[in-house]
Amino acid sequence: MKFKWLASYAWIFAAIFMLGACASMGDGSVAEKRQAILDMQQNALTRLYSEKPDTRSQLQNAAGYAVFTNANVNVIFFAAGTGYGVVNNNATGNKTYMNMAEGGVGFGLGAKDYRIVMVFHSQKAMSYFIENGWTLGTNADAAAKAGNKGASAEGEGYLGDVTVYTMTESGLALQATVKGTKFWVDKTLN
Numbered sequence: 060m061k062f063k064w065l066a067s068y069a070w071i072f073a074a075i076f077m078l079g080a081c082a083s084m085g086d087g088s089v090a091e092k093r094q095a096i097l098d099m100q101q102n103a104l105t106r107l108y109s110e111k112p113d114t115r116s117q118l119q120n121a122a123g124y125a126v127f128t129n130a131n132v133n134v135i136f137f138a139a140g141t142g143y144g145v146v147n148n149n150a151t152g153n154k155t156y157m158n159m160a161e162g163g164v165g166f167g168l169g170a171k172d173y174r175i176v177m178v179f180h181s182q183k184a185m186s187y188f189i190e191n192g193w194t195l196g197t198n199a200d201a202a203a204k205a206g207n208k209g210a211s212a213e214g215e216g217y218l219g220d221v222t223v224y225t226m227t228e229s230g231l232a233l234q235a236t237v238k239g240t241k242f243w244v245d246k247t248l249n
Contacts, residue, residue, distance in 0.1 A: 184221050
């Protein structure tokens with residue numbers, strides 16, 4: 060019985076380790092890592108504009124916006140994810156490169172790779188996000204997607220002066236969790 064319990068936790072830690080490897084920036088110079096983030100951002104925005112054309116003007120008229128990539132694993136009662144991205148200040152043109160990690164509890168099984176686009180409707184909301192970066196919320200989703208094949212249930216959320224869009228890139232997941240997400244400034248890339 061103890062062996063089964065230990066084996067379950069070993070699988071969880073292995074999944075989290077693999078997840079971290081998927082979401083890491085890997086090797087390369089600071090300039091190469093920044094460029095990889097900007098390329099990911101451009102691909103995510105191209106998809107968002109294609110699926111929701113009104114978001115282009117929303118992002119242009121906002122105080123700023125952020126785009127993150129995230130890899131998430133959910134194993135029975137535990138969920139974890141890691142990622143990275145960039146916050147764009149429309150007033151100054153400054154870019155703040157950031158990392159993210161999430162953990163949660165709930166019920167589910169699967170793994171997915173997804174993009175998050177956050178639209179900051181006020182300078183205060185954007186500054187607060189860069190300086191504090193915590194979020195807490197619930198998540199319920201279903202995804203079965205590989206490239207352009209398959210389907211996923213994606214969402215749009217509103218948190219005060221922030222609109223959040225999510226888009227699944229790939230994965231197979233069915234989950235309902237309560238999770239916390241921490242975003243923080245990447246000191247190496249800024």
